[in-house]
Amino acid sequence: MTGRPTGAPATGGTARAARDAANARAVARLTGARPVLETVALAGDVVPGMTGRTILVSGPPMPWREYEGGQRRAVIGAALHEGLARDEAEAEKLLADGTITVRPSHDHATVGSLTGVCTASMPVVVVRDEASGRRAFCRMNEGADRASLTFGVWDDGVGARLRHVTDVVSPALAEVLRHLGGLPLTPLIRRALAMGDDLHSRHKAAGALFRAAVLDAVLDLSRGGVTERHRALAAYLRSAEYLFLHLVMAAAKAAADSASGIVGSTLVTAMNLNEKWFGLRVSGLGDRWFTAPLPPVSTLRGRLYDGRTTDDLAYVGGESLITETVGLGGMAAAAAMPLQDHSAGTPPEMLRLTERMYRITLAEHPEYRIPALAYRGVPCGIDVLRVAGTGIVPAIHLGATLRDGGHAGAVLFHPPLEPFRQATALLSAQPPHTPTTPV
Numbered sequence: 001m002t003g004r005p006t007g008a009p010a011t012g013g014t015a016r017a018a019r020d021a022a023n024a025r026a027v028a029r030l031t032g033a034r035p036v037l038e039t040v041a042l043a044g045d046v047v048p049g050m051t052g053r054t055i056l057v058s059g060p061p062m063p064w065r066e067y068e069g070g071q072r073r074a075v076i077g078a079a080l081h082e083g084l085a086r087d088e089a090e091a092e093k094l095l096a097d098g099t100i101t102v103r104p105s106h107d108h109a110t111v112g113s114l115t116g117v118c119t120a121s122m123p124v125v126v127v128r129d130e131a132s133g134r135r136a137f138c139r140m141n142e143g144a145d146r147a148s149l150t151f152g153v154w155d156d157g158v159g160a161r162l163r164h165v166t167d168v169v170s171p172a173l174a175e176v177l178r179h180l181g182g183l184p185l186t187p188l189i190r191r192a193l194a195m196g197d198d199l200h201s202r203h204k205a206a207g208a209l210f211r212a213a214v215l216d217a218v219l220d221l222s223r224g225g226v227t228e229r230h231r232a233l234a235a236y237l238r239s240a241e242y243l244f245l246h247l248v249m250a251a252a253k254a255a256a257d258s259a260s261g262i263v264g265s266t267l268v269t270a271m272n273l274n275e276k277w278f279g280l281r282v283s284g285l286g287d288r289w290f291t292a293p294l295p296p297v298s299t300l301r302g303r304l305y306d307g308r309t310t311d312d313l314a315y316v317g318g319e320s321l322i323t324e325t326v327g328l329g330g331m332a333a334a335a336a337m338p339l340q341d342h343s344a345g346t347p348p349e350m351l352r353l354t355e356r357m358y359r360i361t362l363a364e365h366p367e368y369r370i371p372a373l374a375y376r377g378v379p380c381g382i383d384v385l386r387v388a389g390t391g392i393v394p395a396i397h398l399g400a401t402l403r404d405g406g407h408a409g410a411v412l413f414h415p416p417l418e419p420f421r422q423a424t425a426l427l428s429a430q431p432p433h434t435p436t437t438p439v
Contacts, residue, residue: 018264019264019265019266021264022262022263022264022265022266022283022284023264023265023266023267023362023381023383025262025265026259026262026265026267026283026362026381027259027267027362027363027380027381029131029132029255029258029259029262030255030256030258030259030267030325030326030363030380030381031363031365031366031367031380031381032131033129033131033132033251033254033255033258033326034129034130034131034184034186035127035128035129035130035184035185035186035250035251035254035255036127036128036129036130036182036183036184036185037125037126037127037177037182037183037184037185037247037250037251038126038127038128038135038177038182039125039126039174039177039178039182040123040124040125040126040140040170040171040173040174040177041123041124041126041174042120042121042122042123042124042166043056043110043118043119043120043121043122043123043124043137043139044119044120044121046124046126046135046137047108047109047110047118047124047137048108048109049103049107049108050108050120051101051120052082052084052120053084053099053100053101054100054101054103054119054120055075055078055079055082055100055101055102055103055117055118055119056103056104056105056108056110056112056116056117056118056119057071057074057075057102057103057104057105057112057115057116057117057274057317058071058104058105058111058112058113058114058115058116058272058273058274058317058318058319059071059104059116059272059273059274059275059277059279059317059318059319060104060272060273060274060277060279060289060291061104061289062274062275062276062277064095064096064102065096066276067102067274067275068275069152069275069314069315069316069403070114070115070151070152070153070275070314070316070317070401070402070403070405071115071116071117071152071274071275071316071317072275073152073153073154073405074115074117074149074150074152074153074154074316075095075102075115075117076088076091076092076095076154077117077149077153077154077158077159078117078118078119078122078149078154079091079094079095079100079119080154080159081119081121081149081154081159081162082119082120082121084100085100105118105319106253106270106272106281106287106319107287108137109134109135109136109137109253109257110124110136110137110138110139110253111136111137111138111249111250111252111253111272111319111320111322112138112139112317112319113138113139113141113150113242113245113246113249113318113319113320113399114150114151114152114316114317114318114320114399114401115149115150115151115152115316115317116139116317116318116319117139117149117150118139121166122139122140122162122166123139123140123165123166123170124137124138124139124140124250125137125138125139125140125246125247125250126250127185127247127250127251127253127254128182128254129251129254129255129258131258132254132257132258134254134257134258135254136250136251136253136254136257137250137253138246138247138249138250138253139246140165140169140170140243140246141165141240141242141243141245141246142158142161142162142165142240143161143164143165143236143239143240144239144240144241145157145158145161146305146406146407147405147406148161148407149162150242151316151399151401151402151405151406151407152316152401152402152405152406153405153406164232165236168229168232168233169232169233169236171229172229172230172232172233173214173233175221175229176214176217176218176221176233179217179220179221180213180217183210183213185247185248185251186367188206188209188210188213188244189206189248189251189328189367189368190367190368190369191205191206191209192205192206192209192244193328193332193335193368193369193370193371193378194335194369194371196335196336196337196338197335197336198328198329198330198332198333198335198336198339198397199244199245199248199323199328199329199332200245200248200320200323200324200328200329200330200396200397200398201329201336201339201342201343201397201398201399201410202336202338202339202342202397203241203242203244203245203248204241206244206248207237207240207241207243207244210237210243210244210247211237211238214233214237215234215237218230218233218234245320245323248323248328249319249320249322249323251326252322252323252325252326252328253322255326256269256270256322256325256326257269259283260281260283260286261283261286262283262284263284264284264427264430265282265283265284266282266283266284266383266384266385266423266424266427267282267283267284267362267381267382267383267384268280268281268282268283268325268381268382268383268384268394269281269282269283269325270319270322270325271321271322271324271325271394271396271415272317272318272319272321272322273294273315273317273318273321274315274317275314275315275316275317276293276294276315277291277292277293277294278291278292278293278294278415278416278419279291279419280384280415280419280420280423282384282423282427284427284430285423285426285427290419290420290422290423291419292416292417292418292419292422293416294315294416295414295415295416297310297313297314297315298310298311299414300313300398300400300411300412300413301345301411301412302341302342302343302400302409302410302411302412303341303342303409303410303411304400304408304409304411305407305408305409308402308408308409312402312403312408313400313401313402313403313408314401314402314403315401316401316405318398318399320398320399321396321398324382324394324395324396324397325380325382326365326368326380327361327364327365327368327377327378327379327380327381328368328378329395329396329397330343330353330357330394330395330396330397330412330413331354331357331361331378331379331380331394331395332354332368332370332378332379333350333353333354333395333397334350334351334353334354334355334370334372334373335354335370335371335372335378336350337350337372339397339410342397342409342410342411342412343395343397343412344395344412351372351373353395354370354373354378354379354395355373356392356395357379357392357394357395358379359386359390359392360379360382360383360386360387360390360392360393360394361379361380361381361382361383361386362380362381362382362383363377363379363380363381364376364377364378364379364380365377365378365380368380382394384420384423384424384427385424385427387417387420388417388420388421388423388424389424391417393414393415393416393417393420394415395412395414396412396413396414396415397410397411397412397413398410398411398412398413399411
């Protein structure tokens with residue numbers, strides 16, 4: 001018998017080989033995902049562990065007393081929308097004593113845009129990865145208005161729009177998806193990248209492709225005449241600019257979850273933020289969050305609406321960063337030249353931004369490609385070791401929100417380096433693992 005004796009220290013080569021094998025499995029699962037939009041359903045009916053008194057939020061876990069600003073307002077608004085409290089004072093009391101529980105979305109196979117709030121009666125898109133069988137969920141987009149729970153606003157108008165999406169739009173879209181037998185998302189994402197989208201801050205092409213597919217199905221379903229619910233769905237699709245982002249988020253979550261839990265892998269499987277903290281997860285370290293305080297909003301750069309400046313901004317959370325884990329968003333900046341004023345600034349800078357990302361990733365996506373880089377695959381599979389070693393952090397295209405609630409534009413976000421270093425230190429302290437069977 002040859003090889004290293006049982007219990008003997010691993011050589012550097014053995015450790016590297018084990019890590020490379022683990023990462024190869026993780027990357028294969030990440031890039032091999034085949035997401036299909038199955039349906040739209042109420043969160044309470046499909047989201048694992050969801051209860052009538054649960055409110056899901058974006059970001060790593062945080063005690064309720066530490067929430068403030070837009071994310072806190074959104075949670076209170078969600079409690080009122082759900083009928084869990086009669087007024088804001090009662091909602092505050094029930095949240096403080098734990099009668100209403102606030103839970104991180106990621107622990108429920110779910111992701112949420114910005115504040116990320118989701119309750120049992122709210123509709124979610126259901127995306128299934130056909131390769132792994134995993135399902136992931138994201139709440140339906142509220143529509144075109146800048147004032148929404150997503151952006152940290154609660155009022156009667158927000159409540160009315162939520163009810164319209166729940167009672168009218170979502171059942172109509174679910175009917176269309178039943179007729180189609182589900183809608184594969186990879187072809188739409190691939191085409192949208194070639195049409196100038198990054199699939200995080202820009203998804204105009206993807207939205208148009210999705211709308212065309214849905215409206216074609218509506219015509220098939222409406223041979224006896226277009227119904228009011230179908231008219232309402234068509235109107236929603238014209239105005240809900242961020243709907244496809246929610247589909248991509250669920251697709252990315254399903255893919256990233258399929259790559260999680262592989263012992264020894266250094267691949268990032270989640271990134272998010274709440275109002276105060278940036279967090280990440282790593283495949284080989286399971287569900288543990290590595291966190292650091294968010295950088296000042298003054299460090300954000302991009303295009304803001306209505307003459308706003310960074311002095312008007314505040315963080316309200318966000319999990320759309322999951323798109324960057326599969327190589328979209330800021331990682332694919334070079335595909336989205338229309339975002340020059342939202343991101344790196346000029347065409348050469350956009351190209352350089354993406355080219356830098358290849359230095360911290362494990363692979364190039366075989367399906368998602370960038371025309372401006374001779375159809376090179378987007379850089380995907382963020383490696384915490386490479387981030388910690390180079391000091392290059394992932395480029396993230398992020399929505400900007402106002403301090404008093406509302407959508408303010410889009411920015412380029414640079415996450416703190418510390419969580420990547422924390423994860424690297426823990427991985428380095430672990431013994432190497434060379435599994436004899438697939439993990």
